Amino acid sequence: MNDSRLTDAQVIEFFHLAFLQVLQARLDQSRYVLKGGASLRYFFGSLRYSEDIDLDAVEIEPWKLEAKVDETLTSPAIEILLRSGGLALDQVAKPKQTATTQRWKPMLTVAGRRSLVRTKIEFSHRSADPRRILEAVPEHVVAPYALRPPMMLHYTADAAIEQKIAALALRSETQARDLFDLELLLRRHPAAVTAGAIAPNTLDLAVDRAVELPFQAFEDQVVRFLDAGIVELYDNPTAWGRMQAFVAERLAELRR
Template structure:
């Protein structure tokens, strides 16, 4: 179990609040227990938290996102088992009941260290209709006191980028803009054929021009309000120039 001193030290080092440090600790521990189970290789880690844990992004997150290729009940069983294992290590952790939607199942991990405190939450969402295009397995390296490191099955970076572009076109959150920018800075290939496949799942289509328009149209205040709390203090001053930086990089990357 992480100590208060360790939380304080990492919060200072990462220039973020202590609640965010504790949330990340719980996220990584949960992933450890999830991927220790048989059939967990059918659960594909993805999204902004995957970008942070696997590709070094400095944006923190309150979510864990996945694509699952098992039946819904099997997926729910794996997640409940992981939470039960986590609860034995940290008794104040519990899982809310899963809700089944058309294309996903969702839940929430709650951590309530004291009865009179507001619970720390981790939103869980598992896509269940869409099939992954890519597959990889990697360690999650961390400064947090988690050993051994989790080994997670995940989408490759190109596919994560394609899903981020789809998210940006469909729901428009500031964190998606940041994640796209970060992947572009890492020279992840912008594979438009993959973007097309992701859009086709929702019977939709998009062009690079549509993406550029979405970036330009994104409200600057909304961008700051959504993103600032997830960034280290020193990085928040870069938010005003984020859209311009993305547009510059989109102009240089070849679309394939």
């Protein structure tokens, strides 16, 4: 494909898909679960590209996971896949490797460009939710990159909604992407979570965070990760206010 047509968000998605394709050949798929923005884009129809890739590690020692991910990132297979899109790994930093969190920060070169494109791979060793399903990434996601669809575990809609509500409520720094993602999930899966399933204080915090988020946060954190063709549908204070109101109302209903 012509790499010059790829946005930075698409370069990152290309890399994530290539990484997952090679990882599945090197690590048992039962040992990791995709979550967060990448999972929502691949399996829930999100219009937002994911800046990073987040996974839960399942019953695997950190040293073993580190070795498997390192092998994946240095493999000839990922080099060949990236080269097919005019991409290459310039370097990979490993700023955090602990018993609970393992993080890699790849930097990518793109043919015809000077600046590097950065992303992050993060595995959490905290308890993984058992509500998960094994699926292949849909063809329409991988088709623009001429890649084969990797298969992986991801969380079900109810688990994903609960995780996003917790993220909105409990992050040390509130993220506009959490509200954007919640609107998608709550509209597409309105009955996935029932009233009483989430602690009232968590819901109260999430509502407060939802209504406090300024439009500028959405512009800074989300807009550049949307397809150019749909930006006009979202990039205005009125649309943002409607998203906030919808999410706050639905969260309040879950408290009853």
